[in-house]
Amino acid sequence: MVSDKDLYKRLFTLALPIALQNIISYAVGLADNVMVGSLGEMSISGVYLCNQIQVMLQMLVAGFGAAMVVLGAQYWGKGDSKSVKTLVGIALKIVSVFAVTLWVLVFFFPEQVLGLFTEDRQVIAEAVKYAKIICFTYIFFCISNVLVASLRCIGTVRIGLYLSIVSFIVNVFLNWVLIFGNLGAPALGVRGAAIATLASRIAEFVIVVVYMRFVDNKLKMRLIDLYHNNMTLLKDFFRYGFPVILGDILWGLNLSVQGAIVGRLGAASIAAVSIANNVFSMISVGVYGTANASAVIIGNTVGEGDLDKIKRYTKKLQFVFLGVGICTGMLMFILKDYILLLYDLTDETLQIARALMTVLSVTVVGTAYQMSSLTGIVRAGGSTHFVLINDAIFVWLVVIPLSLIMAFVVGAPTWVVYLCLKIDQILKCAVAVVKVNRFDWIKKLTKEFKTAEA
Numbered sequence: 001m002v003s004d005k006d007l008y009k010r011l012f013t014l015a016l017p018i019a020l021q022n023i024i025s026y027a028v029g030l031a032d033n034v035m036v037g038s039l040g041e042m043s044i045s046g047v048y049l050c051n052q053i054q055v056m057l058q059m060l061v062a063g064f065g066a067a068m069v070v071l072g073a074q075y076w077g078k079g080d081s082k083s084v085k086t087l088v089g090i091a092l093k094i095v096s097v098f099a100v101t102l103w104v105l106v107f108f109f110p111e112q113v114l115g116l117f118t119e120d121r122q123v124i125a126e127a128v129k130y131a132k133i134i135c136f137t138y139i140f141f142c143i144s145n146v147l148v149a150s151l152r153c154i155g156t157v158r159i160g161l162y163l164s165i166v167s168f169i170v171n172v173f174l175n176w177v178l179i180f181g182n183l184g185a186p187a188l189g190v191r192g193a194a195i196a197t198l199a200s201r202i203a204e205f206v207i208v209v210v211y212m213r214f215v216d217n218k219l220k221m222r223l224i225d226l227y228h229n230n231m232t233l234l235k236d237f238f239r240y241g242f243p244v245i246l247g248d249i250l251w252g253l254n255l256s257v258q259g260a261i262v263g264r265l266g267a268a269s270i271a272a273v274s275i276a277n278n279v280f281s282m283i284s285v286g287v288y289g290t291a292n293a294s295a296v297i298i299g300n301t302v303g304e305g306d307l308d309k310i311k312r313y314t315k316k317l318q319f320v321f322l323g324v325g326i327c328t329g330m331l332m333f334i335l336k337d338y339i340l341l342l343y344d345l346t347d348e349t350l351q352i353a354r355a356l357m358t359v360l361s362v363t364v365v366g367t368a369y370q371m372s373s374l375t376g377i378v379r380a381g382g383s384t385h386f387v388l389i390n391d392a393i394f395v396w397l398v399v400i401p402l403s404l405i406m407a408f409v410v411g412a413p414t415w416v417v418y419l420c421l422k423i424d425q426i427l428k429c430a431v432a433v434v435k436v437n438r439f440d441w442i443k444k445l446t447k448e449f450k451t452a453e454a
Contacts, residue, residue: 077303325368
């Protein structure tokens with residue numbers, strides 16, 4: 001563990017800005033949660049339902065970004081920047097089509113879309129106010145996140161942190177102004193929260209585009225690069241990237257199904273899950289930062305073709321994953337009661353939220369190890385199909401059926417249902433420890449092109 005100091009230095013250099021970026025991003029979500037929560041449980045439940053749509057889009061964009069990183073990191077490690085830029089263009093075109101399609105569905109048919117998650121007409125009515133505005137964020141969100149992912153695969157991660165800082169300032173300030181009607185503005189409630197989020201997404205978009213055009217001196221992406229086509233890269237993007245994309249889409253669908261299950265447990269349970277998820281997202285940033293950093297490191301190393309280094313890095317990273325998971329779990333367990341003091345909700349809702357955060361403080365140890373090992377190492381190393389199949393088996397054959405039975409047949413308490421929704425995070429550790437240490441996932445995905453750039 002003490003050798004390979006360059007590995008730990010690079011891991012820390014990559015993971016820290018990603019973690020800080022996520023802290024600030026989730027702090028925005030937590031601030032939204034607290035401010036909207038002051039309007040009542042119907043408001044916070046309505047926003048939670050709208051966020052289930054955002055989760056689906058987020059997982060879709062994350063899938064395309066991760067697919068781009070799997071291939072792009074290897075091409076960057078090889079020294080082929082032109083292929084990296086072509087991959088960025090492919091991802092941008094596709095996610096833009098999805099963003100526009102989802103905007104059409106949510107803007108013109110909000111009640112029908114939101115009705116997929118709950119039958120509570122009061123919650124849907126509150127959610128529609130938010131959805132009709134928040135849907136305009138989709139295109140800005142998609143483009144910004146793909147561009148940030150493209151910079152991440154070449155080792156540029158600080159821009160994501162800067163975007164999050166700007167987003168935090170804009171969103172929280174406008175929330176304060178527009179939700180409550182400060183500084184002479186009208187008190188718009190959940191509509192104010194949606195407008196604030198839209199403004200922050202536009203700010204993120206403008207900043208990342210300006211950065212890539214005038215500041216970045218590594219990838220040097222230009223608008224004309226979006227028009228470059230390469231059929232070999234397009235085929236490889238879908239061949240190796242499709243399992244990643246499909247995996248993240250299915251994961252987003254899984255989260256939406258989970259949201260639909262929770263949405264039928266009552267307003268108190270919906271609000272409690274919303275609180276627990278937001279707190280968990282903010283506290284677990286180190287877990288996801290480490291996983292993303294590991295993916296870049298492993299991808300670049302596979303692109304270099306150094307097999308001994310890959311195996312050495314893999315063995316040492318697993319200890320890091322476990323350490324990060326244990327520390328995160330302890331932190332969440334200790335802080336949960338203090339964080340809940342920020343909320344002005346019923347005793348029932350707070351009691352449920354406390355139990356859910358206790359569940360998460362245990363399952364996060366499994367998340368830190370299995371997710372980082374499978375998506376941060378195995379998937380980045382080229383074995384994209386394995387992660388897709390493994391996730392599909394656990395989610396659709398274990399998690400969802402078990403949760404449905406516990407919720408609607410047994411009538412178990414909310415925390416038991418929630419534990420069933422998270423149980424795969426522990427179970428997948430057994431698969432991860434075997435798969436990652438077999439090293440049969442190492443696959444060099446790059447091709448040789450005559451026009452490749454150094």
